[in-house]
Amino acid sequence: MNFSDIIGQSSVVNRLKQIIETQRIGHAYLFVGPEGIGKKTIANIFARGIMCNSQGQRPCDLCHSCRQFNSGNHPDVYRVQKGDKSSIGVEQIRKLLEDIHLKPYESDRKVYIIEDAHAMTVQAQNAFLKTLEEPPFFATIILLAEKSNELLPTILSRCQMFRMQRLTREDVCTIIIRHFDISREKAMLFAGLSDGIPGKGLQLAGSQEFHQMRNDVFKFLEGIFDYSDMDKMEQWEFFNQYKDRIDEILDMLVIWFRDILSYKETGDFGLVVNTDKLPVIEKQASLFTIRYIRSIIESIERTRRMLKGNANYQLAIENLLLSI
Numbered sequence: 001m002n003f004s005d006i007i008g009q010s011s012v013v014n015r016l017k018q019i020i021e022t023q024r025i026g027h028a029y030l031f032v033g034p035e036g037i038g039k040k041t042i043a044n045i046f047a048r049g050i051m052c053n054s055q056g057q058r059p060c061d062l063c064h065s066c067r068q069f070n071s072g073n074h075p076d077v078y079r080v081q082k083g084d085k086s087s088i089g090v091e092q093i094r095k096l097l098e099d100i101h102l103k104p105y106e107s108d109r110k111v112y113i114i115e116d117a118h119a120m121t122v123q124a125q126n127a128f129l130k131t132l133e134e135p136p137f138f139a140t141i142i143l144l145a146e147k148s149n150e151l152l153p154t155i156l157s158r159c160q161m162f163r164m165q166r167l168t169r170e171d172v173c174t175i176i177i178r179h180f181d182i183s184r185e186k187a188m189l190f191a192g193l194s195d196g197i198p199g200k201g202l203q204l205a206g207s208q209e210f211h212q213m214r215n216d217v218f219k220f221l222e223g224i225f226d227y228s229d230m231d232k233m234e235q236w237e238f239f240n241q242y243k244d245r246i247d248e249i250l251d252m253l254v255i256w257f258r259d260i261l262s263y264k265e266t267g268d269f270g271l272v273v274n275t276d277k278l279p280v281i282e283k284q285a286s287l288f289t290i291r292y293i294r295s296i297i298e299s300i301e302r303t304r305r306m307l308k309g310n311a312n313y314q315l316a317i318e319n320l321l322l323s324i
Contacts, residue, residue: 008167020049028141032148033164036199039144047111075105082116090123109138117143118150125152132158166196192273217252232321239317260285261293299323
């Protein structure tokens with residue numbers, strides 16, 4: 001994959017291409033954005049580009065350096081990953097610091113990529129500071145982080161920052177179609193559920209478990225307005241079944257009622273995410289007021305906040321069911 005294959009992120013891509021073309025390569029870069037936004041993909045292209053031996057377009061994917069990078073065996077590329085741990089500790093950073101003062105093995109420069117940089121402990125970040133400020137002339141450090149505010153201000157001040165933007169629904173749809181043999185209508189559905197994050201859209205499109213969960217949610221939603229309060233309480237088992245994925249369930253509920261609200265306010269199906277459920281959305285939009293639909297959305301978000309605050313799970317869900 002090369003810069004020409006990147007959909008969206010044109011501002012970031014153009015800046016990185018200019019850095020490579022002019023060879024004005026800094027010592028530290030930070031890519032910030034939610035998981036699945038494409039930080040690792042773009043950072044890898046950039047790293048490959050600054051190490052590329054081609055006299056033309058960089059990266060070329062043809063030279064020895066590019067081939068080594070793509071195989072994952074480049075001796076002058078050093079990666080730090082969180083792996084199964086909850087954080088990146090000071091020992092991992094100390095090992096990097098030991099390596100960074102060794103001259104490149106094959107290339108003119110060495111590249112250090114720290115994935116999940118936001119997971120570095122405070123001790124690890126402090127250990128990294130001096131080298132980040134004045135690394136060897138041949139070293140380029142690339143950090144990937146979901147949120148910049150989880151890094152020390154002194155770390156941020158030493159890096160050139162690139163913020164990755166959420167993509168349009170059309171852009172995510174295009175990416176999904178590239179990877180899966182599905183119709184554009186279905187790809188647009190997953191793109192709408194992706195929240196502008198291509199990695200999430202791809203994950204949803206390829207997950208059979210998600211398909212089943214979504215079908216179960218809609219079975220619940222299509223009948224909920226015919227339920228008595230006792231019937232609603234019996235739906236507790238459905239929410240208990242998906243307890244470990246409750247955040248995704250709540251996302252689906254919010255998107256569903258936002259679809260109803262959008263159609264209720266505008267009469268335009270073009271704003272609807274769940275495009276495969278238009279008749280049901282139209283029917284439910286006719287049954288309730290805008291104020292009532294908004295109150296349901298507020299109840300769902302209130303439930304989410306309660307659960308994040310460690311409220312009793314069953315009690316929170318039962319209150320939500322009664323409020324719909």
